[in-house]
Amino acid sequence: MFMQPIVDLVTGRPTVFEALARLRRRDGTLATAAEFVPALDADEVDTLFRIALDRSLESLAHWISLGILVDVSVNLDPSTLGNRQCSAWVGEALHRHGIDAQRLVLELLETRAIDSSEQTLTIDALHGLGVRMAIDDLGAGHSTVSRLRHFDFDLIKIDSSVHDGFAVAPVSTLRSLSALIDLGTNLHRPSVVEGLESLDMLAVAAVLGAPFGQGYAIARPMPADAVPAWTARSAPLVDQLELTTFSAVLAYHWMHGGSSAHPGNASACPITAFLAEHGSAVNRWHTSQHGDAVEDTVGFGRKLSEWLAAHVAPGAGAPAVV
Incomplete structure (x- = not known):
């Protein structure tokens, strides 16, 4: 598992590390989840989730033992959400690693539909455990407003496609990005702007009032065992977000x-x-x-x-x- 930090754009400090699955090819290069997950069947997707969850919580327990008080997020495919054993898997993993459920965020892809009663029941069960839920890739897919209204998400992640066109159409991009940040604010749900690949765009997100940011401008995904060293040497980004561009x-x-x-x-x-x-x-x-x-x-x-x-x-x- 690789980890990528999400930072507080007010303090500049990391608050959550998102777990990102990587598959090592025979030539030693790494394939991202987007490259190999579509080839998996439903059972294999379930297995991947359980492995990712277990390794992420194991890493989190180690970080906490070092005094690194952050949370961890794991991607949850809607097909796994429909498995009635899903909440039990999560509860068992939390207990096994001694992790407070509030330190775990499960990210649901907004680009995939949630349309079964089983999925709804699982969301309720996960909330019952105390796990936080995030809607991922907001602005990139299915029934955004309807989903936010019907499901109790704790965190909103705004897809990079919302601001990718900033250099071409800056004012209209500001309108779109600001509207989604405001949506989270009005719903009393903090938002994370994803895909921030430059300090310039990071500053724009901060100016628009985004509470959190994630992307290469902050850090590229890193092996889980590299997190303690990165956390120790990383300077608060807030000092670099000046209005000078x-x-x-x-x-x-x-x-x-x-x-x-x-x-x-x-x-x-x-x-x-x-x-x-x-x-x-x-x-x-x-x-x-x-x-x-x-x-x-x-x-x-x-x-x-x-x-x-x-x-x-x-x-x-x-x-x-x-």
Whole structure:
């Protein structure tokens, strides 16, 4: 099993490690679950889940003994969810490794349907044990709103496809990503933005208010026995999430009204220094948002949005800076 951390975007600290199955090929290279799981039958998928669960909880028990107080998440295929023995397997594994059920998160793929009464009963039984449930790959598949309404998920994981188009259509991507983060907030369910492959995109997710993030910008999947060393040497990412790129500044400007007035004085705004480096006209567009200039707040705010978006997506064209 390989592990990938999920970090708190406020503190920058890892809170959960997701267990990711890997299969070693004859040539020594590793195949991801997406490459080999589709070839497995239902019984083999069940077996894979039980192996992943057992090894993940064994690793978690070891980390806890070292003072690394994190949780672990394991992917649960809907076909295994339909096996009436599923909750018993989970309960036995938790007992065997002496793990508090609240430290285990089971991730259900949103791209696969949950449509049987047996699956529903298993979800209820797992919650009865105290296990937390997450909906994985939100935005990539089946009946999102309906599923969130009918099943008691504790965590929402937002698929990378939601923000993959940021460099092409930054503003519409901000709308989509923000809407799903807000959905989690309104449901009182924390969200994790998956697939964050750059510090730039990590900063965007943090600006939009995502509680948690996961992706290569934080860490690539690592062997379970590498987690203690990684945890000891990793610096809190929050120190690196500064508003010093066009992407992060656009997200901040968009989050704070875009073309509408911004509260407070421009001198206290965290994007003022960045924008001041790009000319007096850009700075004027920004200060007008704070009421420091009696000018066209809406028009200048829109120009600033377009200018920032054009620097994120160079082909879009920027308004003239005069």
